[in-house]
Amino acid sequence: MVEKINLTCLGCPMGCPLQLSIVDGEIREVTGYECKRGEAYAKQEYTDPRRMVSTTVSCPTGLWPRLPVKTVDPVPKDRVPAVVQTLHTLEVKAPIRMGQIILENVAGTGVTVIATRSLPEMPEAD
């Protein structure tokens, strides 16, 4: 029995429609991708779906009270809520540099979270 699965590649904004042929739980063939990354995406999504997470953490002393952050690698899809919840309990102190590590091994995923902007301190009111 060949099972057919349709997926949309999330590799880039092209969003190619992918077709997977599955035999006994194994991928036999992937079609529909415009570039190699699509094939890799299909395999990953079928065996271990992952997502990048971007959210914010609290930074009360910053120019803005929220600091945008992201995971440097995708985390397992079903761990996304846990990752976000962990980050929402975090508080960091300005100044922050873009790329600075905010948290390692977030929610036990082994993935690092970094700041996606520099955030200076809120200037004193004069």
Next chain:
Amino acid sequence: MKSPLQKTYDVVVVGGGPAGLAAALGAGEAGAEDILIVDRETEAGGILNQCIHSGFGLHHFKEELTGPEYAERFIQSVLSRQVTILTDSYVMNIAPDLHIEVISGDYGHLEVQAKSVVLAMGCRERTRGAIRTPGFRPAGVMTAGLAQKMVNMKGLLPGRRIAILGSGDIGLIMARRLMLEGCEVVGVYELMPFSNGLTRNLVQCLDDFAIPLRLSTTVAFIHGRDRVQRLTMAPVDDQLMPILNQSWQVACDTLLLSIGLIPENELSTRLRLKMDPATGGPQVTSTLETSLPGVFACGNVLHVHDLVDFVTEEALRAGRFAAEVAQGRRRPGDNISLQTGENIASCVPHSLSPDREQVVYLRVKRPLKDCVLTIGDRYEKVFRMLIPSEMIRLTLGPEILDRYFGEHLKIEVHPGEVA
């Protein structure tokens, strides 16, 4: 340290979003010496500062960045050149002789003289008034972009139970964002029979979170005196009018509107620039110069873009051409005018010159499958799928254009003619 302001500049850029930043960079690369960017916000970066999701820069930086990362990289390279960025400052008026009036948080009322100007004011969101939704006027109705700024920069939630009208990328991205923030998104509703968002965003923003998308649907009535309490939703007919006897109720406390963007052209209309009703922006030549010599336009103020990379590319060119004019160099004028034909909603620029490679951006009027795009009688390209929300980018070389001296070139798309 702020560098002291001068009285005259080679190039003044209005707006410090990705378009303004790239225009300043382009102007610097082309040899302009004194360049000033004016932006009304506290920081340069424009809309990118609130777009914390990734999906920017695949073309330009060859990696997928978040909005703030893209902005910061650009700001760094702009600041490494002789560019002054004046923030907290609003450009009030541009006179036809390029005398510019600014109200500045730090300097008060300012006047500067430019040799050339680049308009890069971006766009704003359409509001409830634009679609005249009947009902009460409670708190809790706002644009999706405003909600994005509240959540991502100020740490404020717009509400708890949220309905979103409009399935463009901003609406989809906010649906996911608010779910991650612990809100309940009851649904995304779209007037048209198709979504205007990227398929990728339908998957990763809606499907991943089991948020329903209802096409051909609109808000028929907003209920609630102080705060939104519920919405009457209705399917629409062929004329996009709500079918009220098939309506239903949705309980929610917030309605986000993601119903389109309008280029912010108050300065342009006051300058009496020739406008294009199809894009909502000024008409421009192949050097992105408007109908007033010395005034250039790029980014969302010229036409609404969906990819920041195209904004950057366009703005680099606008800056370069603005620098040339500031230095007294003039290219020969365009001699081919571009016309939109069948199925084409808009095109930028509005005229072309055969002396160098030209970049043309287009949008189609409706989704089209297996179609052929033609420009005049010497250019043909086959597309598997074209949709209005994805801008088409074409390059046309002299070998295609040099035969059309002094002519109108028509762009058309013919569906279903593929063998």
